[in-house]
Amino acid sequence: MPNAKLTISIDLELGWGNWDNITPFHIHNIESKEHLIIERLLEIFDRYGITVTWAFVAALLDEDSARSMPGSKSLWYAPEIIDKIRKSNMPHDLGSHGGKHKYFDSMSKNEAIEDIQFAAYIHSKNGMHLNSFVYPRNKVGRIDLIAEQGIKVYRGQDLAWHQTIRNKQALLGRAANLLDKLLPISPQAVSPELKKDICNIPGSMLFFSRNGIRKLAHPKITLNKLHKGILNAINNDGVFHLWFHPSNFWTNTDQQFEIFETFIKQASTYIENEQLEVSSMAGFSSNEH
Ligand SMILES: [Zn+2]
Numbered sequence: 001m002p003n004a005k006l007t008i009s010i011d012l013e014l015g016w017g018n019w020d021n022i023t024p025f026h027i028h029n030i031e032s033k034e035h036l037i038i039e040r041l042l043e044i045f046d047r048y049g050i051t052v053t054w055a056f057v058a059a060l061l062d063e064d065s066a067r068s069m070p071g072s073k074s075l076w077y078a079p080e081i082i083d084k085i086r087k088s089n090m091p092h093d094l095g096s097h098g099g100k101h102k103y104f105d106s107m108s109k110n111e112a113i114e115d116i117q118f119a120a121y122i123h124s125k126n127g128m129h130l131n132s133f134v135y136p137r138n139k140v141g142r143i144d145l146i147a148e149q150g151i152k153v154y155r156g157q158d159l160a161w162h163q164t165i166r167n168k169q170a171l172l173g174r175a176a177n178l179l180d181k182l183l184p185i186s187p188q189a190v191s192p193e194l195k196k197d198i199c200n201i202p203g204s205m206l207f208f209s210r211n212g213i214r215k216l217a218h219p220k221i222t223l224n225k226l227h228k229g230i231l232n233a234i235n236n237d238g239v240f241h242l243w244f245h246p247s248n249f250w251t252n253t254d255q256q257f258e259i260f261e262t263f264i265k266q267a268s269t270y271i272e273n274e275q276l277e278v279s280s281m282a283g284f285s286s287n288e289h
Contacts, residue, residue: 003237004189005279006230006267007201009095009155010041011134011245012056015075016101022070029250030075037246037253038081044261046089048268053281054085055095055134055155058122065100082126093280095132096123096151104141112142120149132281134243138203147198152285155243156202159188181208181217186228189238192284199284204229207244207260211251219259226263234275 011017014034018026045052059065059076066076085092098104099118102111123130133146133154140156157163162180166173187205194200205225208214226242233240249256270276 002234002275002277004230004233004276005239005283006050006233006271006276007239007241007279007281007283008050008052009132009134009203009241009243009281010052010054011097011243012038012054012060012081013097013101013136013245014057014060014078014081015069015071016057016059017136017245017247019069019101022075026247027071027075029247031072033250033253034246035081037249038084040249040257041246041260042084042088042090044257044264045092048264049090049271050264050268050278051090051092051280051283053093053095053132053134055097055132055281056082057097057101057136058099058119059101061122061126062118086128093132093282094123094128095134095153095281096120096130097134098136101136103137103139104135105139107142109142109145112145116142116146116149129282131285134281143195143198147196151198153192153199153201153281155241155281156193156200158203158205159190160203160205161185178213181214182221184221184224184228186232187225187240189229189232189236190241191238201239201241201281201284203243204239204241205243207242207248207256209248209251210256215252219255222259223262226259227266230267230270230276234270239279 014030015022060078063077066073069076096119099115102115104112120130131152133151138157162176165176190202190204192199192201229240
């Protein structure tokens with residue numbers, strides 16, 4: 001069995017991803033595109049036999065939570081989407097992206113407990129195992145509390161050169177992030193890090209939106225980076241952990257899907273050759289340590 005792994009995690013949030021700064025742009029795109037994008041992703045995963053982690057905001061399955069939010073209910077409450085994922089041919093890992101997309105680095109301990117308990121309650125009420133956790137805005141914090149709720153794996157911050165700069169200096173970090181998107185710089189392979197009874201599987205690369213200045217990133221360069229991500233995982237017995245939100249497909253949707261499917265097709269040839277294996281985040285909870 002190959003040691004190299006491809007892990008894909010998707011942050012599923014609809015309006016909750018921008019509950020604190022939602023704009024007409026978000027509303028328009030969520031209402032007109034989000035469902036279709038999720039369907040197209042599920043079709044690709046079925047076509048190539050890929051299992052991924054869908055980390056969803058728990059409130060999407062709680063009608064009461066939608067009542068206090070602005071705009072149409074469908075921005076905040078979407079049980080039909082979770083249903084579609086559960087009914088797809090490939091068995092996916094349904095993880096959590098927090099109770100209501102609150103930020104774990106700035107919440108009080110009690111707020112964090114309340115949020116994570118709400119997420120755990122929604123998972124269990126709907127008969128789902130909660131193994132994987134993706135921090136809203138990747139704001140990692142209160143790891144002990146999420147472990148207490150039985151979460152086994154979380155996605156840590158990207159292991160990337162531009163992230164290291166960003167952690168020290170926000171503005172320079174943004175410039176570095178843009179440069180990284182424009183140049184064929186190779187994403188890093190990551191390794192699972194076990195801390196007590198919870199495992200961190202950091203991100204390697206964001207499948208980024210092609211909007212604004214990022215339109216300058218040539219699709220061939222993005223494909224080249226994605227390919228290097230696979231090769232790095234193979235050469236280092238590591239994990240290429242790609243992540244994104246459905247919103248990363250809002251702009252130039254067809255082009256984004258063309259890039260994504262080309263990458264998945266390429267990954268599937270390495271899988272067929274037994275050089276690469278697919279693992280959801282939950283896959284790291286049982287057999288890695
Ligand atoms: Zn999010």
